[in-house]
Amino acid sequence: MKRREFLTAAAAGTVAATTVAAPAIAQSNPEIKWRLTSGFPKSLDTIYGGGEVFAKYVSEATDGRFQIQVFAAGEIVGTFQAADAVSQGTVEMSHTAGYYYVGKDPTFATAAAVPFGMNTRQLNAWLYHGGGGDLYNEFLAKHNIYALPGGNTGTQMGGWFRKEIKTVEDLKGLKMRIAGLAGQTMAKLGVVPQQVAGGEIYPSLERGTIDAAEWVGPYDDEKLGFHKVAPYYYYPGWWEGGLSAHFFINSAKWAELPKSYQAIVTAAAAAASGDMVAKYDARNPKAIQSLVAAGAQLKPFSTEIMQAAYAAAHELYAEISATNADFKKIIDSIIAFRDQEYLWFQVAEYTYDSFMIRGRRK
Known part of the structure; x- marks a missing residue:
């Protein structure tokens, strides 16, 4: 076959292939x-x-x-x-x-x-x-x-409180905007969980209808101005690691x-x-600095509260698992995986982070 005839045939083949392929691609x-x-x-x-x-x-x-x-x-x-x-x-x-x-x-x-x-x-x-x-x-x-x-979101904050919370006793009777399994866990510690829409949290705190509220973290919380009506900003949000x-x-x-x-x-x-x-x-680092500059008082939950909440949460899991096989299957997997993960995290991640945090403060 001559060169010109070959190129003509090749071009015709390309057109034919394109004609066939286009509908297939569309489908x-x-x-x-x-x-x-x-x-x-x-x-x-x-x-x-x-x-x-x-x-x-x-x-x-x-x-x-x-x-x-x-x-x-x-x-x-x-x-x-x-x-x-x-x-x-x-x-x-x-x-x-x-x-x-x-x-x-x-x-x-x-x-x-x-x-x-x-x-x-x-x-x-x-x-x-x-x-x-x-x-x-x-x-x-x-x-x-x-x-x-x-x-x-990463680990969230523990929420905004109108007064300091130092012990489990301080939680009793506290009306807090918190829902789900976190609310059920808090209820075991004496908190009265409240369902409050996001747009109603600020006025509810301002009026004293609620005593505390959890939202997300510094970047999202700053926009709502909670520090003006509930200055104590607790951490960590143990319900949302x-x-x-x-x-x-x-x-x-x-x-x-x-x-x-x-x-x-x-x-x-x-x-x-x-x-x-x-x-x-x-975005969270700048936001938390801004909140502190505006008057927010950062407070860690006490060891007493953390330990009591930990026990209450696992008690709740046992109660739900007793009647809900789907929940039990997944929560058992979560707890086993979590505990295994921390065997590794305590070796490298925690040690490195702790050193770097101490070094930064110098």
């Missing part, structure tokens, strides 16, 4: 539009922003063929209705914290945060490589939900996605998760 990468209802208000830009970062990555990785529109809590359904909205197919997915749904089943809280659970890195290790994600999805399948980790948000996806909708889209969603969720952790770690 394997369909145009999809989903709605994501967030469990968080837009004012919490770091944790709410996790949903936006996720949607951006999915869109860019699919050349805009997979669009996910993010709605703040309350725009479609409220925070506490997000799981049901996903389960029932009202929306395709949500970005939320599982512990909002302990009223449905306390097992929802396990992969989000439980009192005296794991820190951020340990929780991620359990979710991704310790069987935690699989256990959580085994439970969620009963509710037509598939979940992917969607960010972490590391809050893992999750992307809840309707199981049927997840199964409908092409494998390539499932891979993109999984990767985008992991990227958004890492981004959130980094943002909180970058």
Whole structure:
């Protein structure tokens, strides 16, 4: 065959191949539009922003063929209705914290945060490589939900108090805005848990309707000005050693996605998760300095309170486990993994951090 004839034939073959391949590509990468209802208000830009970062990555990785529109809590359904909205197919997915749904089943809280659970890195290790994600999805399948980790706040603060809290006795009768398993644990110490919406916390503290409130941490707390009405800022938030948000996806909708889209969603969720952790770690230091300068008084929970809360939390786990097999299966895995992790963390991480903290103070 002459050179000109070869090139002509090759070009014709290329055109034919393109004509055949184009429809196949379109079929394997369909145009999809989903709605994501967030469990968080837009004012919490770091944790709410996790949903936006996720949607951006999915869109860019699919050349805009997979669009996910993010709605703040309350725009479609409220925070506490997000799981049901996903389960029932009202929306395709949500970005939320599982512990909002302990009223449905306390097992929802396990992969989000439980009192005296794991820190951020340990929780991620359990979710991704310790069987935690699989256990959580085994439970969620009963509710037509598939979940992917969607960010972490890091260890949260212990909340804002109108008066100093030194002993367990000081907690008795205290009206505190705190919910879920943390609220049930506090109740064992004499606290009266209160359900108060985020926008109502400040006026409730100001009026004395409540005596204390937990929110998130310095970056998010500073915006709400709690230090003006409840100056004592306690730490650590032992009920949230590391809050893992999750992307809840309707199981049927997840199964409908092409494998390539499932891979993109999984990767985008992991990227958004890492981004959130980094943002909180970058923003909290300046915020806590600002709060102290504005009058916030940092106070550690006493050893007495920490030990009493630890005992109360594990007592609560035993009570729930006695009647809830799903909860028992996951909480047993969490406690075993947590204790094993601290064998390692005490050797290198804790020793290094302790030295560096002491050195910085010099």
